[in-house]
Amino acid sequence: MTETQNRNKQVRKIAVFGDFLGEQERRKIETTVAPHGFSVQYHARNTPPEGLIDDCEIVYGSIGPDAVRAAKSARWICAARAGVNTLCDESLYRNPDCILSNSCGAYGVTVAEHTVMLLLMLLRRQPENDTALRAGGWKPEKKQIMTVSGSRITVLGTGDLGSCFAERIRAFHPKKLLGVRKNPEKQNPLFDEICGISELEQVLPETDILVMCLPDTKETAGLMSAERIALLPKESCLINVGRGTAVDQSALLSALSSGRLNGAALDVVDPEPPASDDPVRHTDSLILTPHVAGNTNNRLSIDNLIDLFCAEFERYVSGKPLLHRIDRKRGY
Amino acid sequence: MTETQNRNKQVRKIAVFGDFLGEQERRKIETTVAPHGFSVQYHARNTPPEGLIDDCEIVYGSIGPDAVRAAKSARWICAARAGVNTLCDESLYRNPDCILSNSCGAYGVTVAEHTVMLLLMLLRRQPENDTALRAGGWKPEKKQIMTVSGSRITVLGTGDLGSCFAERIRAFHPKKLLGVRKNPEKQNPLFDEICGISELEQVLPETDILVMCLPDTKETAGLMSAERIALLPKESCLINVGRGTAVDQSALLSALSSGRLNGAALDVVDPEPPASDDPVRHTDSLILTPHVAGNTNNRLSIDNLIDLFCAEFERYVSGKPLLHRIDRKRGY
Numbered sequence: 001m002t003e004t005q006n007r008n009k010q011v012r013k014i015a016v017f018g019d020f021l022g023e024q025e026r027r028k029i030e031t032t033v034a035p036h037g038f039s040v041q042y043h044a045r046n047t048p049p050e051g052l053i054d055d056c057e058i059v060y061g062s063i064g065p066d067a068v069r070a071a072k073s074a075r076w077i078c079a080a081r082a083g084v085n086t087l088c089d090e091s092l093y094r095n096p097d098c099i100l101s102n103s104c105g106a107y108g109v110t111v112a113e114h115t116v117m118l119l120l121m122l123l124r125r126q127p128e129n130d131t132a133l134r135a136g137g138w139k140p141e142k143k144q145i146m147t148v149s150g151s152r153i154t155v156l157g158t159g160d161l162g163s164c165f166a167e168r169i170r171a172f173h174p175k176k177l178l179g180v181r182k183n184p185e186k187q188n189p190l191f192d193e194i195c196g197i198s199e200l201e202q203v204l205p206e207t208d209i210l211v212m213c214l215p216d217t218k219e220t221a222g223l224m225s226a227e228r229i230a231l232l233p234k235e236s237c238l239i240n241v242g243r244g245t246a247v248d249q250s251a252l253l254s255a256l257s258s259g260r261l262n263g264a265a266l267d268v269v270d271p272e273p274p275a276s277d278d279p280v281r282h283t284d285s286l287i288l289t290p291h292v293a294g295n296t297n298n299r300l301s302i303d304n305l306i307d308l309f310c311a312e313f314e315r316y317v318s319g320k321p322l323l324h325r326i327d328r329k330r331g332y
Numbered sequence: 333m334t335e336t337q338n339r340n341k342q343v344r345k346i347a348v349f350g351d352f353l354g355e356q357e358r359r360k361i362e363t364t365v366a367p368h369g370f371s372v373q374y375h376a377r378n379t380p381p382e383g384l385i386d387d388c389e390i391v392y393g394s395i396g397p398d399a400v401r402a403a404k405s406a407r408w409i410c411a412a413r414a415g416v417n418t419l420c421d422e423s424l425y426r427n428p429d430c431i432l433s434n435s436c437g438a439y440g441v442t443v444a445e446h447t448v449m450l451l452l453m454l455l456r457r458q459p460e461n462d463t464a465l466r467a468g469g470w471k472p473e474k475k476q477i478m479t480v481s482g483s484r485i486t487v488l489g490t491g492d493l494g495s496c497f498a499e500r501i502r503a504f505h506p507k508k509l510l511g512v513r514k515n516p517e518k519q520n521p522l523f524d525e526i527c528g529i530s531e532l533e534q535v536l537p538e539t540d541i542l543v544m545c546l547p548d549t550k551e552t553a554g555l556m557s558a559e560r561i562a563l564l565p566k567e568s569c570l571i572n573v574g575r576g577t578a579v580d581q582s583a584l585l586s587a588l589s590s591g592r593l594n595g596a597a598l599d600v601v602d603p604e605p606p607a608s609d610d611p612v613r614h615t616d617s618l619i620l621t622p623h624v625a626g627n628t629n630n631r632l633s634i635d636n637l638i639d640l641f642c643a644e645f646e647r648y649v650s651g652k653p654l655l656h657r658i659d660r661k662r663g664y
Contacts, residue, residue, distance in 0.1 A: 109479060109481045109505075110479055113452055113455075113456070113479055113480060113481070113504065114452075114456060116448065116452060117449060117452035117453055117456060117458065120445055120446075120448060120449035120452070121449055121453070121458075123445070124445070124446060124449060124624070126449065126453075126621070129621050129622055129624060130462075132622060133613065133620055133621075133622060136608045136613075137605075138604070138605035138606075138622045139605075139622045139623070139624065140622070142629050143629065144629050144630065144631075145627070145629055145630045146630065146631075147441060147442055147445055147630050147631070147632045148445055149441045149445070149632055150631070150632055167503060168503045168504055170503065171499060171500045171501075171502065171503035172445065172500055173441075272470070273469075273470035273471075274470075276468045281465065281468075288465055289458070289461050289465075290461055290464060290465060290470045290471045290472070291471070292456070292461060292471065295477070297474050297475065297476050297477055298476065298477045298478065298479050299476075299478075299479070299482070300479045300481055300482055
């Protein structure tokens with residue numbers, strides 16, 4: 001080994017972006033990478049990285065397109081989130097062989113807990129309780145509420161989010177728990193039945209609660225179109241915790257306003273954040289949360305993220321294929 | 333059989349109180365009781381019953397002490413709810429052998445769904461999301477949230493409510509799910525462990541989430557005293573869906589205001605409804621719902637209620653002991 005090679009080996013660098021890492025997590029990353037000759041530099045989330053990460057081999061964390069463009073020597077970009085469609089533009093990459101991976105799997109539990117919360121708030125008309133109390137009253141006008149028990153639930157997307165949700169909501173004894181995915185051959189014991197996206201039109205009229213856990217890809221954009229929303233029964237509810245682009249938002253809002261749909265709960269909208277006069281903020285029977293289902297401000301997600309990165313790092317340095325590698329052409 | 337006996341037999345009457353029964357439910361009751369020579373009369377909830385139900389053998393539904401007092405010939409009073417402490421005063425009963433029963437078991441599922449909703453809203457700081465959105469903003473200030481996954485949950489009361497809750501929350505993988513009951517010998521496979529109320533002081537310091545599902549009895553009044561609230565860890569949460577009297581409410585509010593407790597969610601308070609200036613309405617990190625966990629405005633509870641009454645009626649006319657008979661001295 002020449003001295004130059006040796007020096008190059010000594011300077012293998014990892015740039016880590018994001019404010020979600022405490023002392024403990026930084027130490028875990030450092031003790032994992034140091035034996036392989038890597039050093040770690042930290043940057044705040046969304047720091048303009050021009051020039052700062054030119055020589056980094058690995059870039060990890062809360063990364064936007066600018067960071068990818070600035071990482072001119074990068075061989076592996078690992079996003080600390082699941083949705084990486086903004087990082088799939090090939091022109092961002094100086095090195096076409098640079099690997100992109102995501103952290104799919106780190107957020108399933110926290111997103112599932114948020115989804116169950118939204119679902120129950122919707123079925124139990126919780127905003128009406130809250131309005132009555134804030135007005136100084138007590139019980140709101142008595143209206144029929146729904147229980148998960150006995151309901152027909154359809155989950156669009158049976159990946160990590162859909163599966164974690166299904167595992168939990170099963171314990172509430174829905175009448176039917178159906179998963180819809182691209183490839184219906186792949187069964188999943190967490191669901192009563194799995195069907196293909198081509199059967200969506202047959203499934204929607206028999207759905208009381210539609211839960212959308214889809215990533216943002218070319219195939220999912222606008223999937224719940226006005227025509228498909230119209231196939232849902234009048235008493236049904238729609239919940240979206242995947243990506244806002246998967247629903248025709250104005251069609252959804254008009255279905256809610258006209259009473260053709262019972263209610264909706266959205267953690268994701270399009271665009272984000274919505275303008276102050278966006279009707280998505282002011283529609284009755286719509287519960288909105290500010291894209292917080294899959295957050296990093298909980299112990300569990302942070303532990304999952306670090307474990308996932310360290311495991312992928314070990315595969316990277318051993319030359320094994322990464323478990324969460326993204327096909328940039330497909331977008332997932 | 334003399335003609336008088338025959339006539340008396342013909343006029344066996346059931347008075348039913350409450351507006352929760354639709355046509356379908358009334359018909360189910362009528363077809364159940366008619367073969368046994370009973371006729372049914374309906375009264376609105378809380379109708380002053382003076383003179384109207386003098387000759388009724390059975391009184392069923394949304395019954396208060398006035399209805400019990402007015403039912404001078406009653407042999408069986410069946411309340412369409414679980415908590416019947418207001419009906420246990422012996423002086424209400426002209427006939428000391430009159431049976432009192434409740435509808436324990438009809439509400440477990442809807443109360444459990446409400447409890448999971450409250451728990452998740454509390455852990456995920458949902459009121460802060462809501463406040464940020466109502467102010468025209470988007471994400472609230474980033475604070476640590478908690479997941480059910482990995483938390484230590486203690487359930488006070490392992491009857492119908494506690495068991496239905498435990499069955500559901502198990503699917504969220506808490507680190508520990510502990511039930512506390514009067515008689516610890518009675519095990520319950522829905523919990524990791526059952527301990528007796530005498531061990532409460534040892535259990536509270538090791539609890540992240542305390543869920544109270546206790547009935548209103550002499551033994552439960554004030555159970556969560558100031559001293560016991562002080563034993564809960566600073567990061568813990570308290571949820572009460574049983575009866576408001578089981579918590580020292582002013583001690584709870586001061587623990588929340590001083591930050592000695594992370595949060596609380598109450599569906600039941602004392603008194604109800606709280607006055608407009610009651611601090612229970614205006615305490616940060618307290619989520620309040622207006623005693624709606626165990627409601628009758630859902631299909632499932634109504635079906636359960638009618639099934640339960642009809643099954644108890646069959647036992648009554650066959651001379652079998654009722655399954656939900658109340659010991660008025662004990663109050664449950």
